[in-house]
Amino acid sequence: MELVELVGTIVARYHDEYEQAAFRHALTGAQARVLALLSVKPMPMRRIAQKLKCEPSNITGIIDRLESRGLVERRPDPDDRRVKLAAPTEEGNRTAARLRDGLDFAREPLSELSREERLVLRGLLRRIVGEPAAG
Amino acid sequence: MELVELVGTIVARYHDEYEQAAFRHALTGAQARVLALLSVKPMPMRRIAQKLKCEPSNITGIIDRLESRGLVERRPDPDDRRVKLAAPTEEGNRTAARLRDGLDFAREPLSELSREERLVLRGLLRRIVGEPAAG
DNA sequence: TATTGTTATACTCTATAACTATA
DNA sequence: TATAGTTATAGAGTATAACAATA
Numbered sequence: 001m002e003l004v005e006l007v008g009t010i011v012a013r014y015h016d017e018y019e020q021a022a023f024r025h026a027l028t029g030a031q032a033r034v035l036a037l038l039s040v041k042p043m044p045m046r047r048i049a050q051k052l053k054c055e056p057s058n059i060t061g062i063i064d065r066l067e068s069r070g071l072v073e074r075r076p077d078p079d080d081r082r083v084k085l086a087a088p089t090e091e092g093n094r095t096a097a098r099l100r101d102g103l104d105f106a107r108e109p110l111s112e113l114s115r116e117e118r119l120v121l122r123g124l125l126r127r128i129v130g131e132p133a134a135g
Numbered sequence: 136m137e138l139v140e141l142v143g144t145i146v147a148r149y150h151d152e153y154e155q156a157a158f159r160h161a162l163t164g165a166q167a168r169v170l171a172l173l174s175v176k177p178m179p180m181r182r183i184a185q186k187l188k189c190e191p192s193n194i195t196g197i198i199d200r201l202e203s204r205g206l207v208e209r210r211p212d213p214d215d216r217r218v219k220l221a222a223p224t225e226e227g228n229r230t231a232a233r234l235r236d237g238l239d240f241a242r243e244p245l246s247e248l249s250r251e252e253r254l255v256l257r258g259l260l261r262r263i264v265g266e267p268a269a270g
Numbered sequence: 271t272a273t274t275g276t277t278a279t280a281c282t283c284t285a286t287a288a289c290t291a292t293a
Numbered sequence: 294t295a296t297a298g299t300t301a302t303a304g305a306g307t308a309t310a311a312c313a314a315t316a
Binding site: 028029030031054055057058061062065080081082083 | 304305306307308309310314315316
Binding site: 163164165166189190192193196200216218 | 285286291292
């Protein structure tokens, strides 16, 4: 099995598992990604679009749906009245935490590897990602 | 940077690059995946749905759009008149080949690694994917 | 004038359910 | 009866263009 094909397999599996984890919380993949993003740090609508690499107009609907479920709220930005800060509610933060815990990919397949092997893998992946040697 | 985060980064990058490669040929991601699949081997509509992990009814529209662009055609199955085999046209095969060649991910980041490192990486990824030692 | 978020619109992908034609 | 593909429908994500409020 070729390296590129292996990477493709892992990408597909990771993606599927993320979608499934989202589905368990009655979220779509996009909604789960936005919620996960906001649970790290609230941010303006436009910043979310940049992170998701999509047009800002799409974020309106995604936040609408998360807001209607009580997982996210829109707050005014005291420094710029044009800006709306999207932030998770308490329930949103709890959902985001359970979402993280439900990502089996982290545990199961990687647990096949020993500690040393994981360090080797991490080093190789860092090279691929283009990380500097730090960390 | 943690291992899981690294995998997530690579997954996102791979995904983006695939979408971009598809876009360069005026294809959506789903259309490109189906075309790539069929360029390996023509198959019944239902089999495509299984490969893409979606409902068969969706495949009708995707094949419709590929067919209207002359990239794919529907052929009867001589063994079962219910079945329609989706197969790439000559132009479809050419497009699929150019699509494969345009996937920079294969070349650029992996080329950072030496031959030995790539073998080590392949071995580790095989373990993660759960491949038997064969190949 | 430029920017932020929104609205309106259209297209694609998706699941569900009902349908046709075969088996 | 069961299966393969289709159609109809609805919801979600996406891009584009135009808009109101604010900078």
